[in-house]
Each structure stands twice: as C-alpha cells, then as structure tokens.
Amino acid sequence: MPRTGRRPGPGGTRDKILAAARAQFGKLGYERATIRGIARAARVDPKLVLHYFGSKDGVFKAAMEFPFDPAEAIPQLLAPGVDGLGERLVRFFIDVWDSPAGARAHALVRSIVASDEAASLLRDFVRREVLARVAESLEVPDPQLRAGLAASQLVGVAILRYIVKVEPIVSATPDELAAWLGPTLQRYFTARDGDHRGLPGPGHARGTDRRRKRPARSA
Known part of the structure; x- marks a missing residue:
C-alpha cells in the first residue's frame, strides 16, 4: 500500500543531514568523515549535502550548532x-x-x-x-x-x-x-x-626525570 501524507520538507531533510553528520563526525573524526558517507547515512544525494552546507567544513560547523563562529x-x-x-x-x-x-x-x-x-x-x-x-x-x-x-x-x-x-x-x-x-x-x-614561576618546565611535562638521585649507600 503506498505511503500517504506529506513528504519531508526542506527543514526535515536538513535535520536528517545534520543528525547523520554528527554521528559520522563523532564516530570517524573530521579527517575520515566524508560528504558521501554523511549523505549515505542520511539517505540523500551528496549534492543535497553540498546544496545545504557548501562543503564538509560547512556541514561540520552546522552540526556543532556552536553559539558563535x-x-x-x-x-x-x-x-x-x-x-x-x-x-x-x-x-x-x-x-x-x-x-x-x-x-x-x-x-x-x-x-x-x-x-x-x-x-x-x-x-x-x-x-x-x-x-x-x-x-x-x-x-x-x-x-x-x-x-x-x-x-x-x-x-x-x-x-x-x-x-x-x-x-x-x-x-x-x-x-x-x-x-x-x-x-x-x-x-x-x-x-x-x-x-614558569615554580611550575614544572616542558622537559618535565614530556617525562624527563629531574629528581635528584640519592647517593649510594656504603656497604
């Protein structure tokens, strides 16, 4: 039986893409996530992702919904x-x-x-x-x-x-x-x-052992 009712509008499509993008970026990281992967997860054409967001960087920023740019x-x-x-x-x-x-x-x-x-x-x-x-x-x-x-x-x-x-x-x-x-x-x-006003220096942070060695005990 064919489905009835209205098809998802532009707002629904955009939200689907953003949800898919958050999942892809969260799972794969920015470098490994791709426009094609996001589109596949959202079940839309990759061109639609670019239409809404322009680039991978654009969809990444939109997915964050950060309060400033x-x-x-x-x-x-x-x-x-x-x-x-x-x-x-x-x-x-x-x-x-x-x-x-x-x-x-x-x-x-x-x-x-x-x-x-x-x-x-x-x-x-x-x-x-x-x-x-x-x-x-x-x-x-x-x-x-x-x-x-x-x-x-x-x-x-x-x-x-x-x-x-x-x-x-x-x-x-x-x-x-x-x-x-x-x-x-x-x-x-x-x-x-x-x-560093008394704080450990960079060498200490990288694991350098600067502790003073104790003198060896005499037999």
Missing part, C-alpha cells in the same frame, strides 16, 4: 595583539555562555559526559576551529600545548559555573572572572621556557 570571533579577539589576550578571551567566552545563545553550549558540555561520539565531535571542533587559530598567533614554543591549557581553564570554569553550578563561581561577575583567570591564560600565551 570561531572563523569570525577568534581573529577579532586576536587583532589587538597578544597583550591582554587572556582577559579578552575570558570576557568573550563568559559573555557568550551567559547569553541566550549559550544554552546550546551548555547542552554540548552535558552531552560529552554521556556520549563518546559527542565528546569526539566537540574535541575535533575545538581543536580545528578554536585552538589552531589561537596557536597560530603565538610566537612562543609549544603553541598548541599553551592554547590547549588555556582551553582547559575556560571549559573547567564553564562546567563549574553552568553545569555543576558551584558557588561563588556562579555568582561571580564576568569582570571578576576575567580578573582572576585572565593572567593565568596570559601566562600560557606569553611565558618563555624557564619562566
């Missing part, structure tokens, strides 16, 4: 130079998370706890779209590591402020958070090797 926001934050970058990043992220658009970001963070695919999707997005852009602007050793450490601070505060809701972090103003966290991020961005 890093391609626009990160260059604007970097434009004034590295001086003050720590506080600018903190203020920007807190403002985004506090806004109505931040609700999607809250949902993303909640989802990574319960879903390996969601964690993989968010990890690839942050690595490609946020950390890589920040790291390119840093003229210091280990820029990727430094950008990753800065991101760990921002994500940690987001979890405590919006998901777990720990006081007094919840009630702290954006200015207060920027004043406390900004200098920490700034040190990640600008500290030279050997200027």
Whole structure:
C-alpha cells in the first residue's frame, strides 16, 4: 500500500543531514568523515549535502550548532595583539555562555559526559576551529600545548559555573572572572621556557626525570 501524507520538507531533510553528520563526525573524526558517507547515512544525494552546507567544513560547523563562529570571533579577539589576550578571551567566552545563545553550549558540555561520539565531535571542533587559530598567533614554543591549557581553564570554569553550578563561581561577575583567570591564560600565551614561576618546565611535562638521585649507600 503506498505511503500517504506529506513528504519531508526542506527543514526535515536538513535535520536528517545534520543528525547523520554528527554521528559520522563523532564516530570517524573530521579527517575520515566524508560528504558521501554523511549523505549515505542520511539517505540523500551528496549534492543535497553540498546544496545545504557548501562543503564538509560547512556541514561540520552546522552540526556543532556552536553559539558563535570561531572563523569570525577568534581573529577579532586576536587583532589587538597578544597583550591582554587572556582577559579578552575570558570576557568573550563568559559573555557568550551567559547569553541566550549559550544554552546550546551548555547542552554540548552535558552531552560529552554521556556520549563518546559527542565528546569526539566537540574535541575535533575545538581543536580545528578554536585552538589552531589561537596557536597560530603565538610566537612562543609549544603553541598548541599553551592554547590547549588555556582551553582547559575556560571549559573547567564553564562546567563549574553552568553545569555543576558551584558557588561563588556562579555568582561571580564576568569582570571578576576575567580578573582572576585572565593572567593565568596570559601566562600560557606569553611565558618563555624557564619562566614558569615554580611550575614544572616542558622537559618535565614530556617525562624527563629531574629528581635528584640519592647517593649510594656504603656497604
């Protein structure tokens, strides 16, 4: 018996593609996922994926539903130079998370706890779209590591402020958070090797054993 009722409209097709894209990117990662694979999972023609999103990068960003476009926001934050970058990043992220658009970001963070695919999707997005852009602007050793450490601070505060809701972090103003966290991020961005203020240096982080050897006991 033939099916009755209306065929899925453009909105339904787009949603199917996005659902398939999230599954493909989460399972395979950005590099291995393909337009054809996404189209196959969504049961649509690959040309339809390109029609809606233009490219693999386009469907990847749309699948994330991130509350801002890093391609626009990160260059604007970097434009004034590295001086003050720590506080600018903190203020920007807190403002985004506090806004109505931040609700999607809250949902993303909640989802990574319960879903390996969601964690993989968010990890690839942050690595490609946020950390890589920040790291390119840093003229210091280990820029990727430094950008990753800065991101760990921002994500940690987001979890405590919006998901777990720990006081007094919840009630702290954006200015207060920027004043406390900004200098920490700034040190990640600008500290030279050997200027870690008592923290283990890069050699220690890579597994170098710098413990002082005990003198051998005499027989």
